[in-house]
Amino acid sequence: MADGVAPPSEVLALGPPIILRTKYEKQLSEKFRVLKPWESPLPLQQFLRTHARNTRALICSGAFKYLGAETLDLLPSLRLVVTSSAGLDHIDLQECRRRDIAVAYAGTIFSADVADMAVGLLIDVLRKIGAADRFVKSGLWPVQPVDESYPLATKLSHKRVGIVGLGSIGQEVAKRLEAFDCKISYQSRTKKCSVSYPFYDGVRELAANCDILVVCCALNDQTYHLINKEVLEALGKQGVIINIARGPVIDEKELVQFLQEGRIAGAGLDVFEDEPNVPSELCGLDNVVLSPHYAALTEESFREMYELIVSNLEAFFSDQPLISPVVLK
Amino acid sequence: MADGVAPPSEVLALGPPIILRTKYEKQLSEKFRVLKPWESPLPLQQFLRTHARNTRALICSGAFKYLGAETLDLLPSLRLVVTSSAGLDHIDLQECRRRDIAVAYAGTIFSADVADMAVGLLIDVLRKIGAADRFVKSGLWPVQPVDESYPLATKLSHKRVGIVGLGSIGQEVAKRLEAFDCKISYQSRTKKCSVSYPFYDGVRELAANCDILVVCCALNDQTYHLINKEVLEALGKQGVIINIARGPVIDEKELVQFLQEGRIAGAGLDVFEDEPNVPSELCGLDNVVLSPHYAALTEESFREMYELIVSNLEAFFSDQPLISPVVLK
Numbered sequence: 006m007a008d009g010v011a012p013p014s015e016v017l018a019l020g021p022p023i024i025l026r027t028k029y030e031k032q033l034s035e036k037f038r039v040l041k042p043w044e045s046p047l048p049l050q051q052f053l054r055t056h057a058r059n060t061r062a063l064i065c066s067g068a069f070k071y072l073g074a075e076t077l078d079l080l081p082s083l084r085l086v087v088t089s090s091a092g093l094d095h096i097d098l099q100e101c102r103r104r105d106i107a108v109a110y111a112g113t114i115f116s117a118d119v120a121d122m123a124v125g126l127l128i129d130v131l132r133k134i135g136a137a138d139r140f141v142k143s144g145l146w147p148v149q150p151v152d153e154s155y156p157l158a159t160k161l162s163h164k165r166v167g168i169v170g171l172g173s174i175g176q177e178v179a180k181r182l183e184a185f186d187c188k189i190s191y192q193s194r195t196k197k198c199s200v201s202y203p204f205y206d207g208v209r210e211l212a213a214n215c216d217i218l219v220v221c222c223a224l225n226d227q228t229y230h231l232i233n234k235e236v237l238e239a240l241g242k243q244g245v246i247i248n249i250a251r252g253p254v255i256d257e258k259e260l261v262q263f264l265q266e267g268r269i270a271g272a273g274l275d276v277f278e279d280e281p282n283v284p285s286e287l288c289g290l291d292n293v294v295l296s297p298h299y300a301a302l303t304e305e306s307f308r309e310m311y312e313l314i315v316s317n318l319e320a321f322f323s324d325q326p327l328i329s330p331v332v333l334k
Numbered sequence: 335m336a337d338g339v340a341p342p343s344e345v346l347a348l349g350p351p352i353i354l355r356t357k358y359e360k361q362l363s364e365k366f367r368v369l370k371p372w373e374s375p376l377p378l379q380q381f382l383r384t385h386a387r388n389t390r391a392l393i394c395s396g397a398f399k400y401l402g403a404e405t406l407d408l409l410p411s412l413r414l415v416v417t418s419s420a421g422l423d424h425i426d427l428q429e430c431r432r433r434d435i436a437v438a439y440a441g442t443i444f445s446a447d448v449a450d451m452a453v454g455l456l457i458d459v460l461r462k463i464g465a466a467d468r469f470v471k472s473g474l475w476p477v478q479p480v481d482e483s484y485p486l487a488t489k490l491s492h493k494r495v496g497i498v499g500l501g502s503i504g505q506e507v508a509k510r511l512e513a514f515d516c517k518i519s520y521q522s523r524t525k526k527c528s529v530s531y532p533f534y535d536g537v538r539e540l541a542a543n544c545d546i547l548v549v550c551c552a553l554n555d556q557t558y559h560l561i562n563k564e565v566l567e568a569l570g571k572q573g574v575i576i577n578i579a580r581g582p583v584i585d586e587k588e589l590v591q592f593l594q595e596g597r598i599a600g601a602g603l604d605v606f607e608d609e610p611n612v613p614s615e616l617c618g619l620d621n622v623v624l625s626p627h628y629a630a631l632t633e634e635s636f637r638e639m640y641e642l643i644v645s646n647l648e649a650f651f652s653d654q655p656l657i658s659p660v661v662l663k
Contacts, residue, residue, distance in 0.1 A: 023443050023481060026479065026481045026482075027486075030370065047471075106606070112541070116489040117489070117490075117515065118489055118490075118491070121457060121461065121489075121490045121491065121514060122457075122461055122463075124453075124457065124514075125457030125458060125463050126452065126463065128450060128451075128453065128454030128457065129454060129458060129463055129467075132450065132451055132454050132632070133628075134451075134454050134455065134458055134463075134464070134623065135463070135464055135467050135627060137624070137625035137628050138458075138623050138628060139466050139626050140626060141612055141624035142616075142618075142624060143617075143627065144614075144617065146609075146610040146611075146612065146626045147610045147611055150355065151627070152352060152355045153355075153629060157356075157631050157632055157633045158628070158631055158632045158633070158638060159632055159633060159634070160446070160447055160450075160632040160633070160634035160635060161446075161447075161450045162446040162447070162450065169345065180513050181510075181513045181514055183513065184509050184510045184512065184513030185446075185450060185453075185510055186446065190342040234461065262420045265341050280475075281475040281476045282476055283470055283475065284477075285473075287471075288470065288471040288472075288473065289471075294463065294467050295466070295467050295470035295471060296463060296466035296467065296470065297469060297470050297475045297480045298467060298480070299461075299462075299466050299480060299487070302480070302481070302486050302487055303461070303486055303487045303488055303489040304486045304487070304488060305488070305489035306489060307486060311650065313554070334640075
C-alpha cells in the first residue's frame, strides 16, 4: 500500500470465545479484523460460506463445540486455529493435521490457577467453608451453637491424595498439596521419571489407596467416564473427589447417586458433563461445592491469554513459528 | 482402697469447653469425675464455693471468659488449668503463676488445621468460590453467562503475602503459600533465625509491601487492634486480609468501613471481636467469607485434643511432668 501500512489481517472468531466478552474484545479488534458470526443474522454455516472463504486464521474456545470436518469444510483457506483453552477436546486434531491446519493453545498458562481452584474446592469441601459462611451470614451463630449446627470438619493434612493425570495441572496440584503434608500418588498414561510419587497403572487401584481423588487429566477416548462406579466404590464412603478437568471424565449420573446415598463423602466440581446444565440433585447437596467452569477465569490469566492469542496470530501472519503450538501427531 | 482401685480424680470443667459438647464427654467422664457447673441450678460462683473448694484441676477453653483472680479466688486447691485451646488470652497467666497453678494448653496440635483454613479462606475470597457455588446452585448458569454474573477472580500465585506473627500457625501458612509461588514476608516480635523470609519490624510497613495479610499472632496487649486504620490504608484497595488468630487483633469497625467502601478488596474471617456476634454489615458483603471460629474444629484434631487433655490430667494426677505445659514467665 502507498503509505506502507498493511490492512489488518482477518481473524474469524467462533463461539464466541470468552475473551471476546471482556475488555480485550476492543483491543483485539484494533489489531485484527475480527469476524463475529454471532453478530450476524445469518446462520453460522451461511455466514462462513459468505464471509470466511478466504479466512486463514480463527480463534475459538471450549465454548464452540465442535470444530470438526463439517465446519472446516466451510473454511478452505484456514491454516491456523488458536484456542484460548488448555484442553483440546473441542477440536478434531486429526482433521486439522490432515488439512495442514496448525493449532495453537493456551499451553500451561492456566495451570497454576486451575490447581489453585482444585485446592480451594478441596479445602472448601473438607472444611465446610461454604456452610460456615452461610451459617454466620444468616445470623444463626448467636442463636445456635456451632457444634449443633453442622458436624465437625475433616482434616486435610496427612490425607492420601490421588492425582488422576499428572500433566502440568496435576503437577501443580501435587506441589501445593505436598505443602499441606498430604501423601501424593498418581495415575497417568505412563510413569513419570521426573517425580517420585507412587504410580498406579489403574485409576481403581489409585482410588482404593487414597482418601481424595483430584481429576486433572485431558478428556479423550481413553478418559471418557474413566471415573465410573467401580472407581467411586474403591474410593469409598470417606472419599472426596475434585474435578477441574472435564465433566465427561466422570460418569456424572453415578457420581450423583454416590453423593446422594452417602457412598462417597463429598465432591468439588468445576466441570460437568453437559455444561451449563448441572444435575439438579447436586444443587441440593451440602457436601458438594460447585463452580461454573471457572477455574481459569482470573484477571491475570485473562491478560496472559490475550497476549498469547495475539502473539500466536502475529507470528502466524508474519510467517514466524507459533508461540504455543499443539504438536499434531 | 480395698480392691486397690482409686476413686476417679475430680476435674472441674468451665465453659463448657467444646470438647464436652461432643462424643468425648462420655469418654472423659469415664476417666474422671467431671464437675459441670452449667448443669447445676446454682450460679457459677455459688457452685464453685459449694462444690469445688477441693478441686485440684480444671479444664476450659476460650469459651470461658475470663479465668482470672475472681474465679481463682473460689478455687483455693487448684493446681492445674488445662485449656483445650492454643490461644491463652482467656487465662490470667500472671495470676496462675503467682498462685503456683500450672497451665497446659493445646500447643501446636491445631496449627495445621488453622493454617489450612487460612489458605482455604484466602482462595475462597480471591477465587470467589462461595459466589460460584451460589451461582451454580441457584440454577442461574444456563440463563446468565458466567462473565456477566460476577467479575473475573484474582490469581493467587505470585502474590505478596505478609504473615503477621510467624509462630507455629504462621509458619504453616507460609509453608503452604510458598507452594502456590507466593512471595512470603512477615512481621513478628523478633526476627526469626530459622527462616529466610523478609522481616518487617512494623505491620504497617509489612502491609505496604504486600497484597495479602494473614493474621496469625497471639492476642495480647501488644497486638490488640494491631491491624488499625493505618495498616488497612497501607494494604490498599487491592489488598485482602485473612484473620484466623483472634478478633480483637483487628479494629473490626475500621475493617467493616474499609470493606464497605471498597478501600480494601476482601476479607476472610474466622474470628471476630465480640463472638458470636458478627457485625451485620459484614454479612451482606460478597467480598467477605466468614466462619464461626471454626478453624480448629476437625474430627481428627478433636481426637488429638481429647487425648492431649487426658494425658495432661493423668500426668498431673500421677505427679508426672505435663505433656504440653505453658512456660509461665
